[in-house]
Amino acid sequence: MAGPAQVPTLVYLVTGGCGFLGEHIVRMLLEREPRLRELRVFDLHLSSWLEELKTPGPVQVTAIQGDVTQAHEVAAAVAGSHVVIHTAGLVDVLGKASPKAIHKVNVQGTQNVIEACIQTGTQFLVYTSSMEVVGPNVKGHPFYRGNEDTPYEAVHRHPYPCSKALAEKLVLEANGRKVNGGLPLVTCALRPMGIYGEGHQIMRDFYNQGLRFGGRLFRAVPASVEHGRVYVGNVAWMHVLVARELEQRAALMGGQVYFCYDKSPYKSYEDFNMEFLGPCGLRLIGTHPLLPYWLLMLLATLNALLQWLLHPLVLYTPLLNPYTLAMANTTFTVSTNKAQRHFGYKPLFSWEESKARTIHWVQALEGSAW
Numbered sequence: 001m002a003g004p005a006q007v008p009t010l011v012y013l014v015t016g017g018c019g020f021l022g023e024h025i026v027r028m029l030l031e032r033e034p035r036l037r038e039l040r041v042f043d044l045h046l047s048s049w050l051e052e053l054k055t056p057g058p059v060q061v062t063a064i065q066g067d068v069t070q071a072h073e074v075a076a077a078v079a080g081s082h083v084v085i086h087t088a089g090l091v092d093v094l095g096k097a098s099p100k101a102i103h104k105v106n107v108q109g110t111q112n113v114i115e116a117c118i119q120t121g122t123q124f125l126v127y128t129s130s131m132e133v134v135g136p137n138v139k140g141h142p143f144y145r146g147n148e149d150t151p152y153e154a155v156h157r158h159p160y161p162c163s164k165a166l167a168e169k170l171v172l173e174a175n176g177r178k179v180n181g182g183l184p185l186v187t188c189a190l191r192p193m194g195i196y197g198e199g200h201q202i203m204r205d206f207y208n209q210g211l212r213f214g215g216r217l218f219r220a221v222p223a224s225v226e227h228g229r230v231y232v233g234n235v236a237w238m239h240v241l242v243a244r245e246l247e248q249r250a251a252l253m254g255g256q257v258y259f260c261y262d263k264s265p266y267k268s269y270e271d272f273n274m275e276f277l278g279p280c281g282l283r284l285i286g287t288h289p290l291l292p293y294w295l296l297m298l299l300a301t302l303n304a305l306l307q308w309l310l311h312p313l314v315l316y317t318p319l320l321n322p323y324t325l326a327m328a329n330t331t332f333t334v335s336t337n338k339a340q341r342h343f344g345y346k347p348l349f350s351w352e353e354s355k356a357r358t359i360h361w362v363q364a365l366e367g368s369a370w
């Protein structure tokens, strides 16, 4: 790649670059990758903020409207790039998209990205996987402060984790395949915990729900259940570092998986959200869940039934369904330093800073159209 004089020569492609995480990766690359010459942002829907980045500057920002399920569109975008960060995905656990659509975007889309790298001679591929590739599993087994080597029965039925697991497997198996020109493809996968931060749609939903209930949210999950979370800026930073180090440390990092973690505290999903929503005037009612688990599961099942009955007429996609209830009720936290050992990752944002930035963003939502 670029020489010691840091001449900007590299071309990066970020798929899904207009999404919640993708935007943070794009901005982080522009701020912290001095060797960048061109940044290609590929997404099904291009965002208006991209316009401000396209103004003349040291890095050429190229917006590409495209679909990862279309192999020719992907190949055209990948051609001539040095590194691909594949973040595009259909993130849906509420039933907004069909299982077929989720599979097509997440699995077929990833296969298209891999084949495009092989065809066009692009050697470095970073895949945004998910903690969900591991768990929580269908049996609700806790994963307590585990790491990348902790044994765990990773069994899923929901289309989203199934698709992420399949896609991750494809990416890791592609490591070492010869790309056009004869060099080996170097791949790795990052598995973020539940991401939070500026732009997080579900945080927005909880905030609006709280406002509708007069500033109150009602506890549904025991405070003792720990759910791993990571700040979006740190996830973006980890992508930037991996992309940067993959060439020099190909033998060590190629074909590896890394959890994305930081110093965010271990808490229940709801207590964690209250770290931001509390300072914005919301209260979480109850020290214990207000409804027993069996009743919540009944309501969740009822929601699933209603979704199925109504689907020919209208999309009914409440936050509570059997899958989200199980996710929120199962401890899943990591404690690992693999990313630090392999490529020197340290969180860029402290917990205090991550929290302050997220609170600032939630406060700015007040009075906005959301």
Ligand SMILES: NC(=O)C1=CN([C@@H]2O[C@H](COP(=O)(O)OP(=O)(O)OC[C@H]3O[C@@H](n4cnc5c(N)ncnc54)[C@H](O)[C@@H]3O)[C@@H](O)[C@H]2O)C=CC1
Residues within 6 Å of the ligand: 015, 016, 017, 018, 019, 020, 021, 022, 042, 043, 044, 045, 066, 067, 068, 069, 087, 088, 089, 090, 091, 105, 109, 128, 129, 130, 131, 164, 191, 192, 193, 194, 195, 196
């Ligand atoms: N949000 C979270 O807590 C976590 C997300 N992830 C992964 O991170 C990645 C990004 O997720 P988010 O930013 O949260 O989601 P998002 O929905 O905000 O971003 C995904 C982006 O991919 C784009 N996209 C979807 N289908 C596409 C297609 N067919 N062709 C091209 N672009 C397409 C969307 O337009 C969107 O901009 C996903 O791969 C997801 O699986 C992993 C762990 C946790």
Ligand SMILES: CC(C)CCC[C@@H](C)[C@H]1CC[C@H]2[C@@H]3[C@H](O)CC4=CC(=O)CC[C@]4(C)[C@H]3CC[C@]12C
Residues within 6 Å of the ligand: 091, 093, 129, 130, 131, 132, 193, 194, 195, 202, 220, 221, 227, 269, 319, 320, 323, 324, 325, 327, 328
């Ligand atoms: C009303 C319920 C009892 C509480 C609902 C909370 C849920 C909506 C969320 C609880 C756990 C979340 C998921 C988790 O953080 C891991 C994820 C990883 C991803 O790759 C995508 C997002 C998600 C599935 C995330 C989605 C919302 C929850 C299920």
